[in-house]
Amino acid sequence: MELNELLIWARGPAFNIALAIFVFGMLLRLFEILSLGRKEDLSAARGSGVAGGLRTILSRSLPRQTLFSREPLRIINGYLLHIGLFVVIFLYRPHIELFERLFGVSWMGLPTGVVDAVTAVTILSLFVALLIRIYNPVLRFISTPGDYLIWLVTLLPLVSGYMAYNHLLLGYTLMLTLHILSVELLLIVAPFTKLTHMFSFVLARWYQGYLAGRRGVES
Amino acid sequence: MSKPSIEKGVNFIKGQIDAPVASFFSSCIHCGLCAEACLFYTETGDPKQTPINKVEPMRRVWEQEFTVLGKLKSMVGLGKPVDEKVFSEWETLVYDGCSLCGRCSLVCPVGNDISGMIRKIREGFSAAGHAPEGLISATQRAVEIGSPMGVKLPAVKAQIRHLQADTGLSVPLDQQGAEYMVLLSSMEIMNFPEYLEAIARIMKQAGKSWTISSTAFEATNSGIQIGVSDLAKVIVERVVDAAEALGVKTVISPECGHAYTAIRWDGPNLIGRPYKFEVKHILEVLDELTVAGLIQTEGMETAKLTYHDPCQIARKGGIVEAPRRLLNQVASNFIEMSEPGVMNWCCSGGGGVSANERADEIKLTAFRRKKSQLDELKVETLVTACANCRLTLEEGLEANGMDIPVVGLTEMVAEHLVEDGTQKESAS
16 A cells, blocks of 8 residues: 555656656756857858758767777667667657656557567666776776766666566566656756756757858868 | 966866857766777877866866856865866876867767867966967967067068079069968978969969068967967967958968968957958869869879878868869879878877977877878878978878878979960870
8 A cells, every 4th residue: 555655656746846857957957058158150151050050960870980990889889778768768658658648749659579678678788888888998087976877877767667567576566666766866867967968969969060060061 | 478377277268168068068978989089099098088088177167167066066065176286187188188180079979079178278278377388489489479480571581582583483572452362381481482482383373463461471370279369369360450451352371270270260259350351271272273274284193192181171171172173183193091081180290289399209109090091001192281280290200210201282283283384285
């Protein structure tokens, strides 16, 4: 009975609070960035900044060949992680139902068995990412506690979701409750860590692409 | 430069932070891929040389000054300091370990312009009194004497006199209303006089009016390299004043990478207004003259040769196709290096590294990247379009016992120029 109450709390008030922190936190972070502004570029443009900005937002999703040949594992693993997260979050039918309740829009999902397999791959890719972070001398040197924190808060919802679906270790209700709570932790932490990159990367790519576009440089 | 202090340094860094910088720091998840694009990392294997680490002091200032969380952290004493120790520790990373080549910026998956931030953070380091001696004195000479290498007008005049006596070509000085005003880099005056001769011959053949200004012949802008915008502005203003007083249509930036960046892209922003003239790199001008049919070439270099893209011309300047069109016109055995064009590896001496004696050792280590690119090709000649690249390459080749002549593209084009009265039978 107590567990049910916890689940109801987690799905209701707790989720609303976490979502509000996520939304307002992210808006605050975007405001922190945009309010700084930037000076108008007075040099004569050779090409279009807008076209360059838009192009780079897309083109930077593909690695330069020179980089790929040096670091294939890190790059492929990065794709697995990000595509995996996208599939798990947005193409799992129970998640789509949640989005429909929240936003009133719905879309096609993937068979749950497929999402289950993708979840396993995504979890693996997170562990590979951790190993690279620990064993690569550059990554070990530049990594901060925040980097390990975002690794952990990204891992928890994946693992708890996977275990709930597959009825592993704990009872389904408890595992589902833990899954929801871990998502809420992720939502609360995200705006105050480098997880902000989920939105700010668009700005970063735009700004660099804009500069390059004005100069007529391929970026 | 007024009295430097750490406080001033931090304030200058703060003043450089804008929305793009904030978006970059917000987006970096420490993937470390920028290191793989940086020749100062790949050739040393030192994790400290990771590009994003070079702007760590700026990240700290950004976090503490411009984020709510960072302010809270500082309040409870968790903020990381940006003090004398930090400036001392990062000085060599910011200046000696970066040629502002911009390769890191092009590989960053989230799109961070890291080299742009290193350019910005240098403003703080020089304000804090943590800039390398070689760059400080070069900048002082540029402001006081008019050229970073201390070249004065009499030296330019002497070169002009020699050139006129040897070739009969004329080099107009301070000619009002000329179409082009030609800038030179110190190195071209001191080490590569071929450049001026090439210009004189090409302009004569194209029938274009051109001039050199006696008050603004120098293009090199070490204010940009050291990161002192006030001084960079003084150096740019000198060129702008001369060009506008002479009423020229176009200012031609010489075969020098940072000179081009300084006068073409940074200049209007430094002086706070657009120019009343155009700025073009000499390669753009040669390409235009060729396409318009005003100059023609004859004969072909048969030696196996390759082209080294200067970072500021290609990756940061967008001039990639023009040199290739020109080269293919005068060379029958031109082959590309691995990763040509925007992704080319730096010569290792850009961004003030070559003017900074303290960086000599790491520069030669970083040169190994260029060496291995050249070893793959086994070329007989190396062509480039930047006097600083050229000197750095010559030094690097010599230090490695490699006997490959380095040639400027402009003079190579001039050597094959069809000149009135001297036209040989067409090779085609």
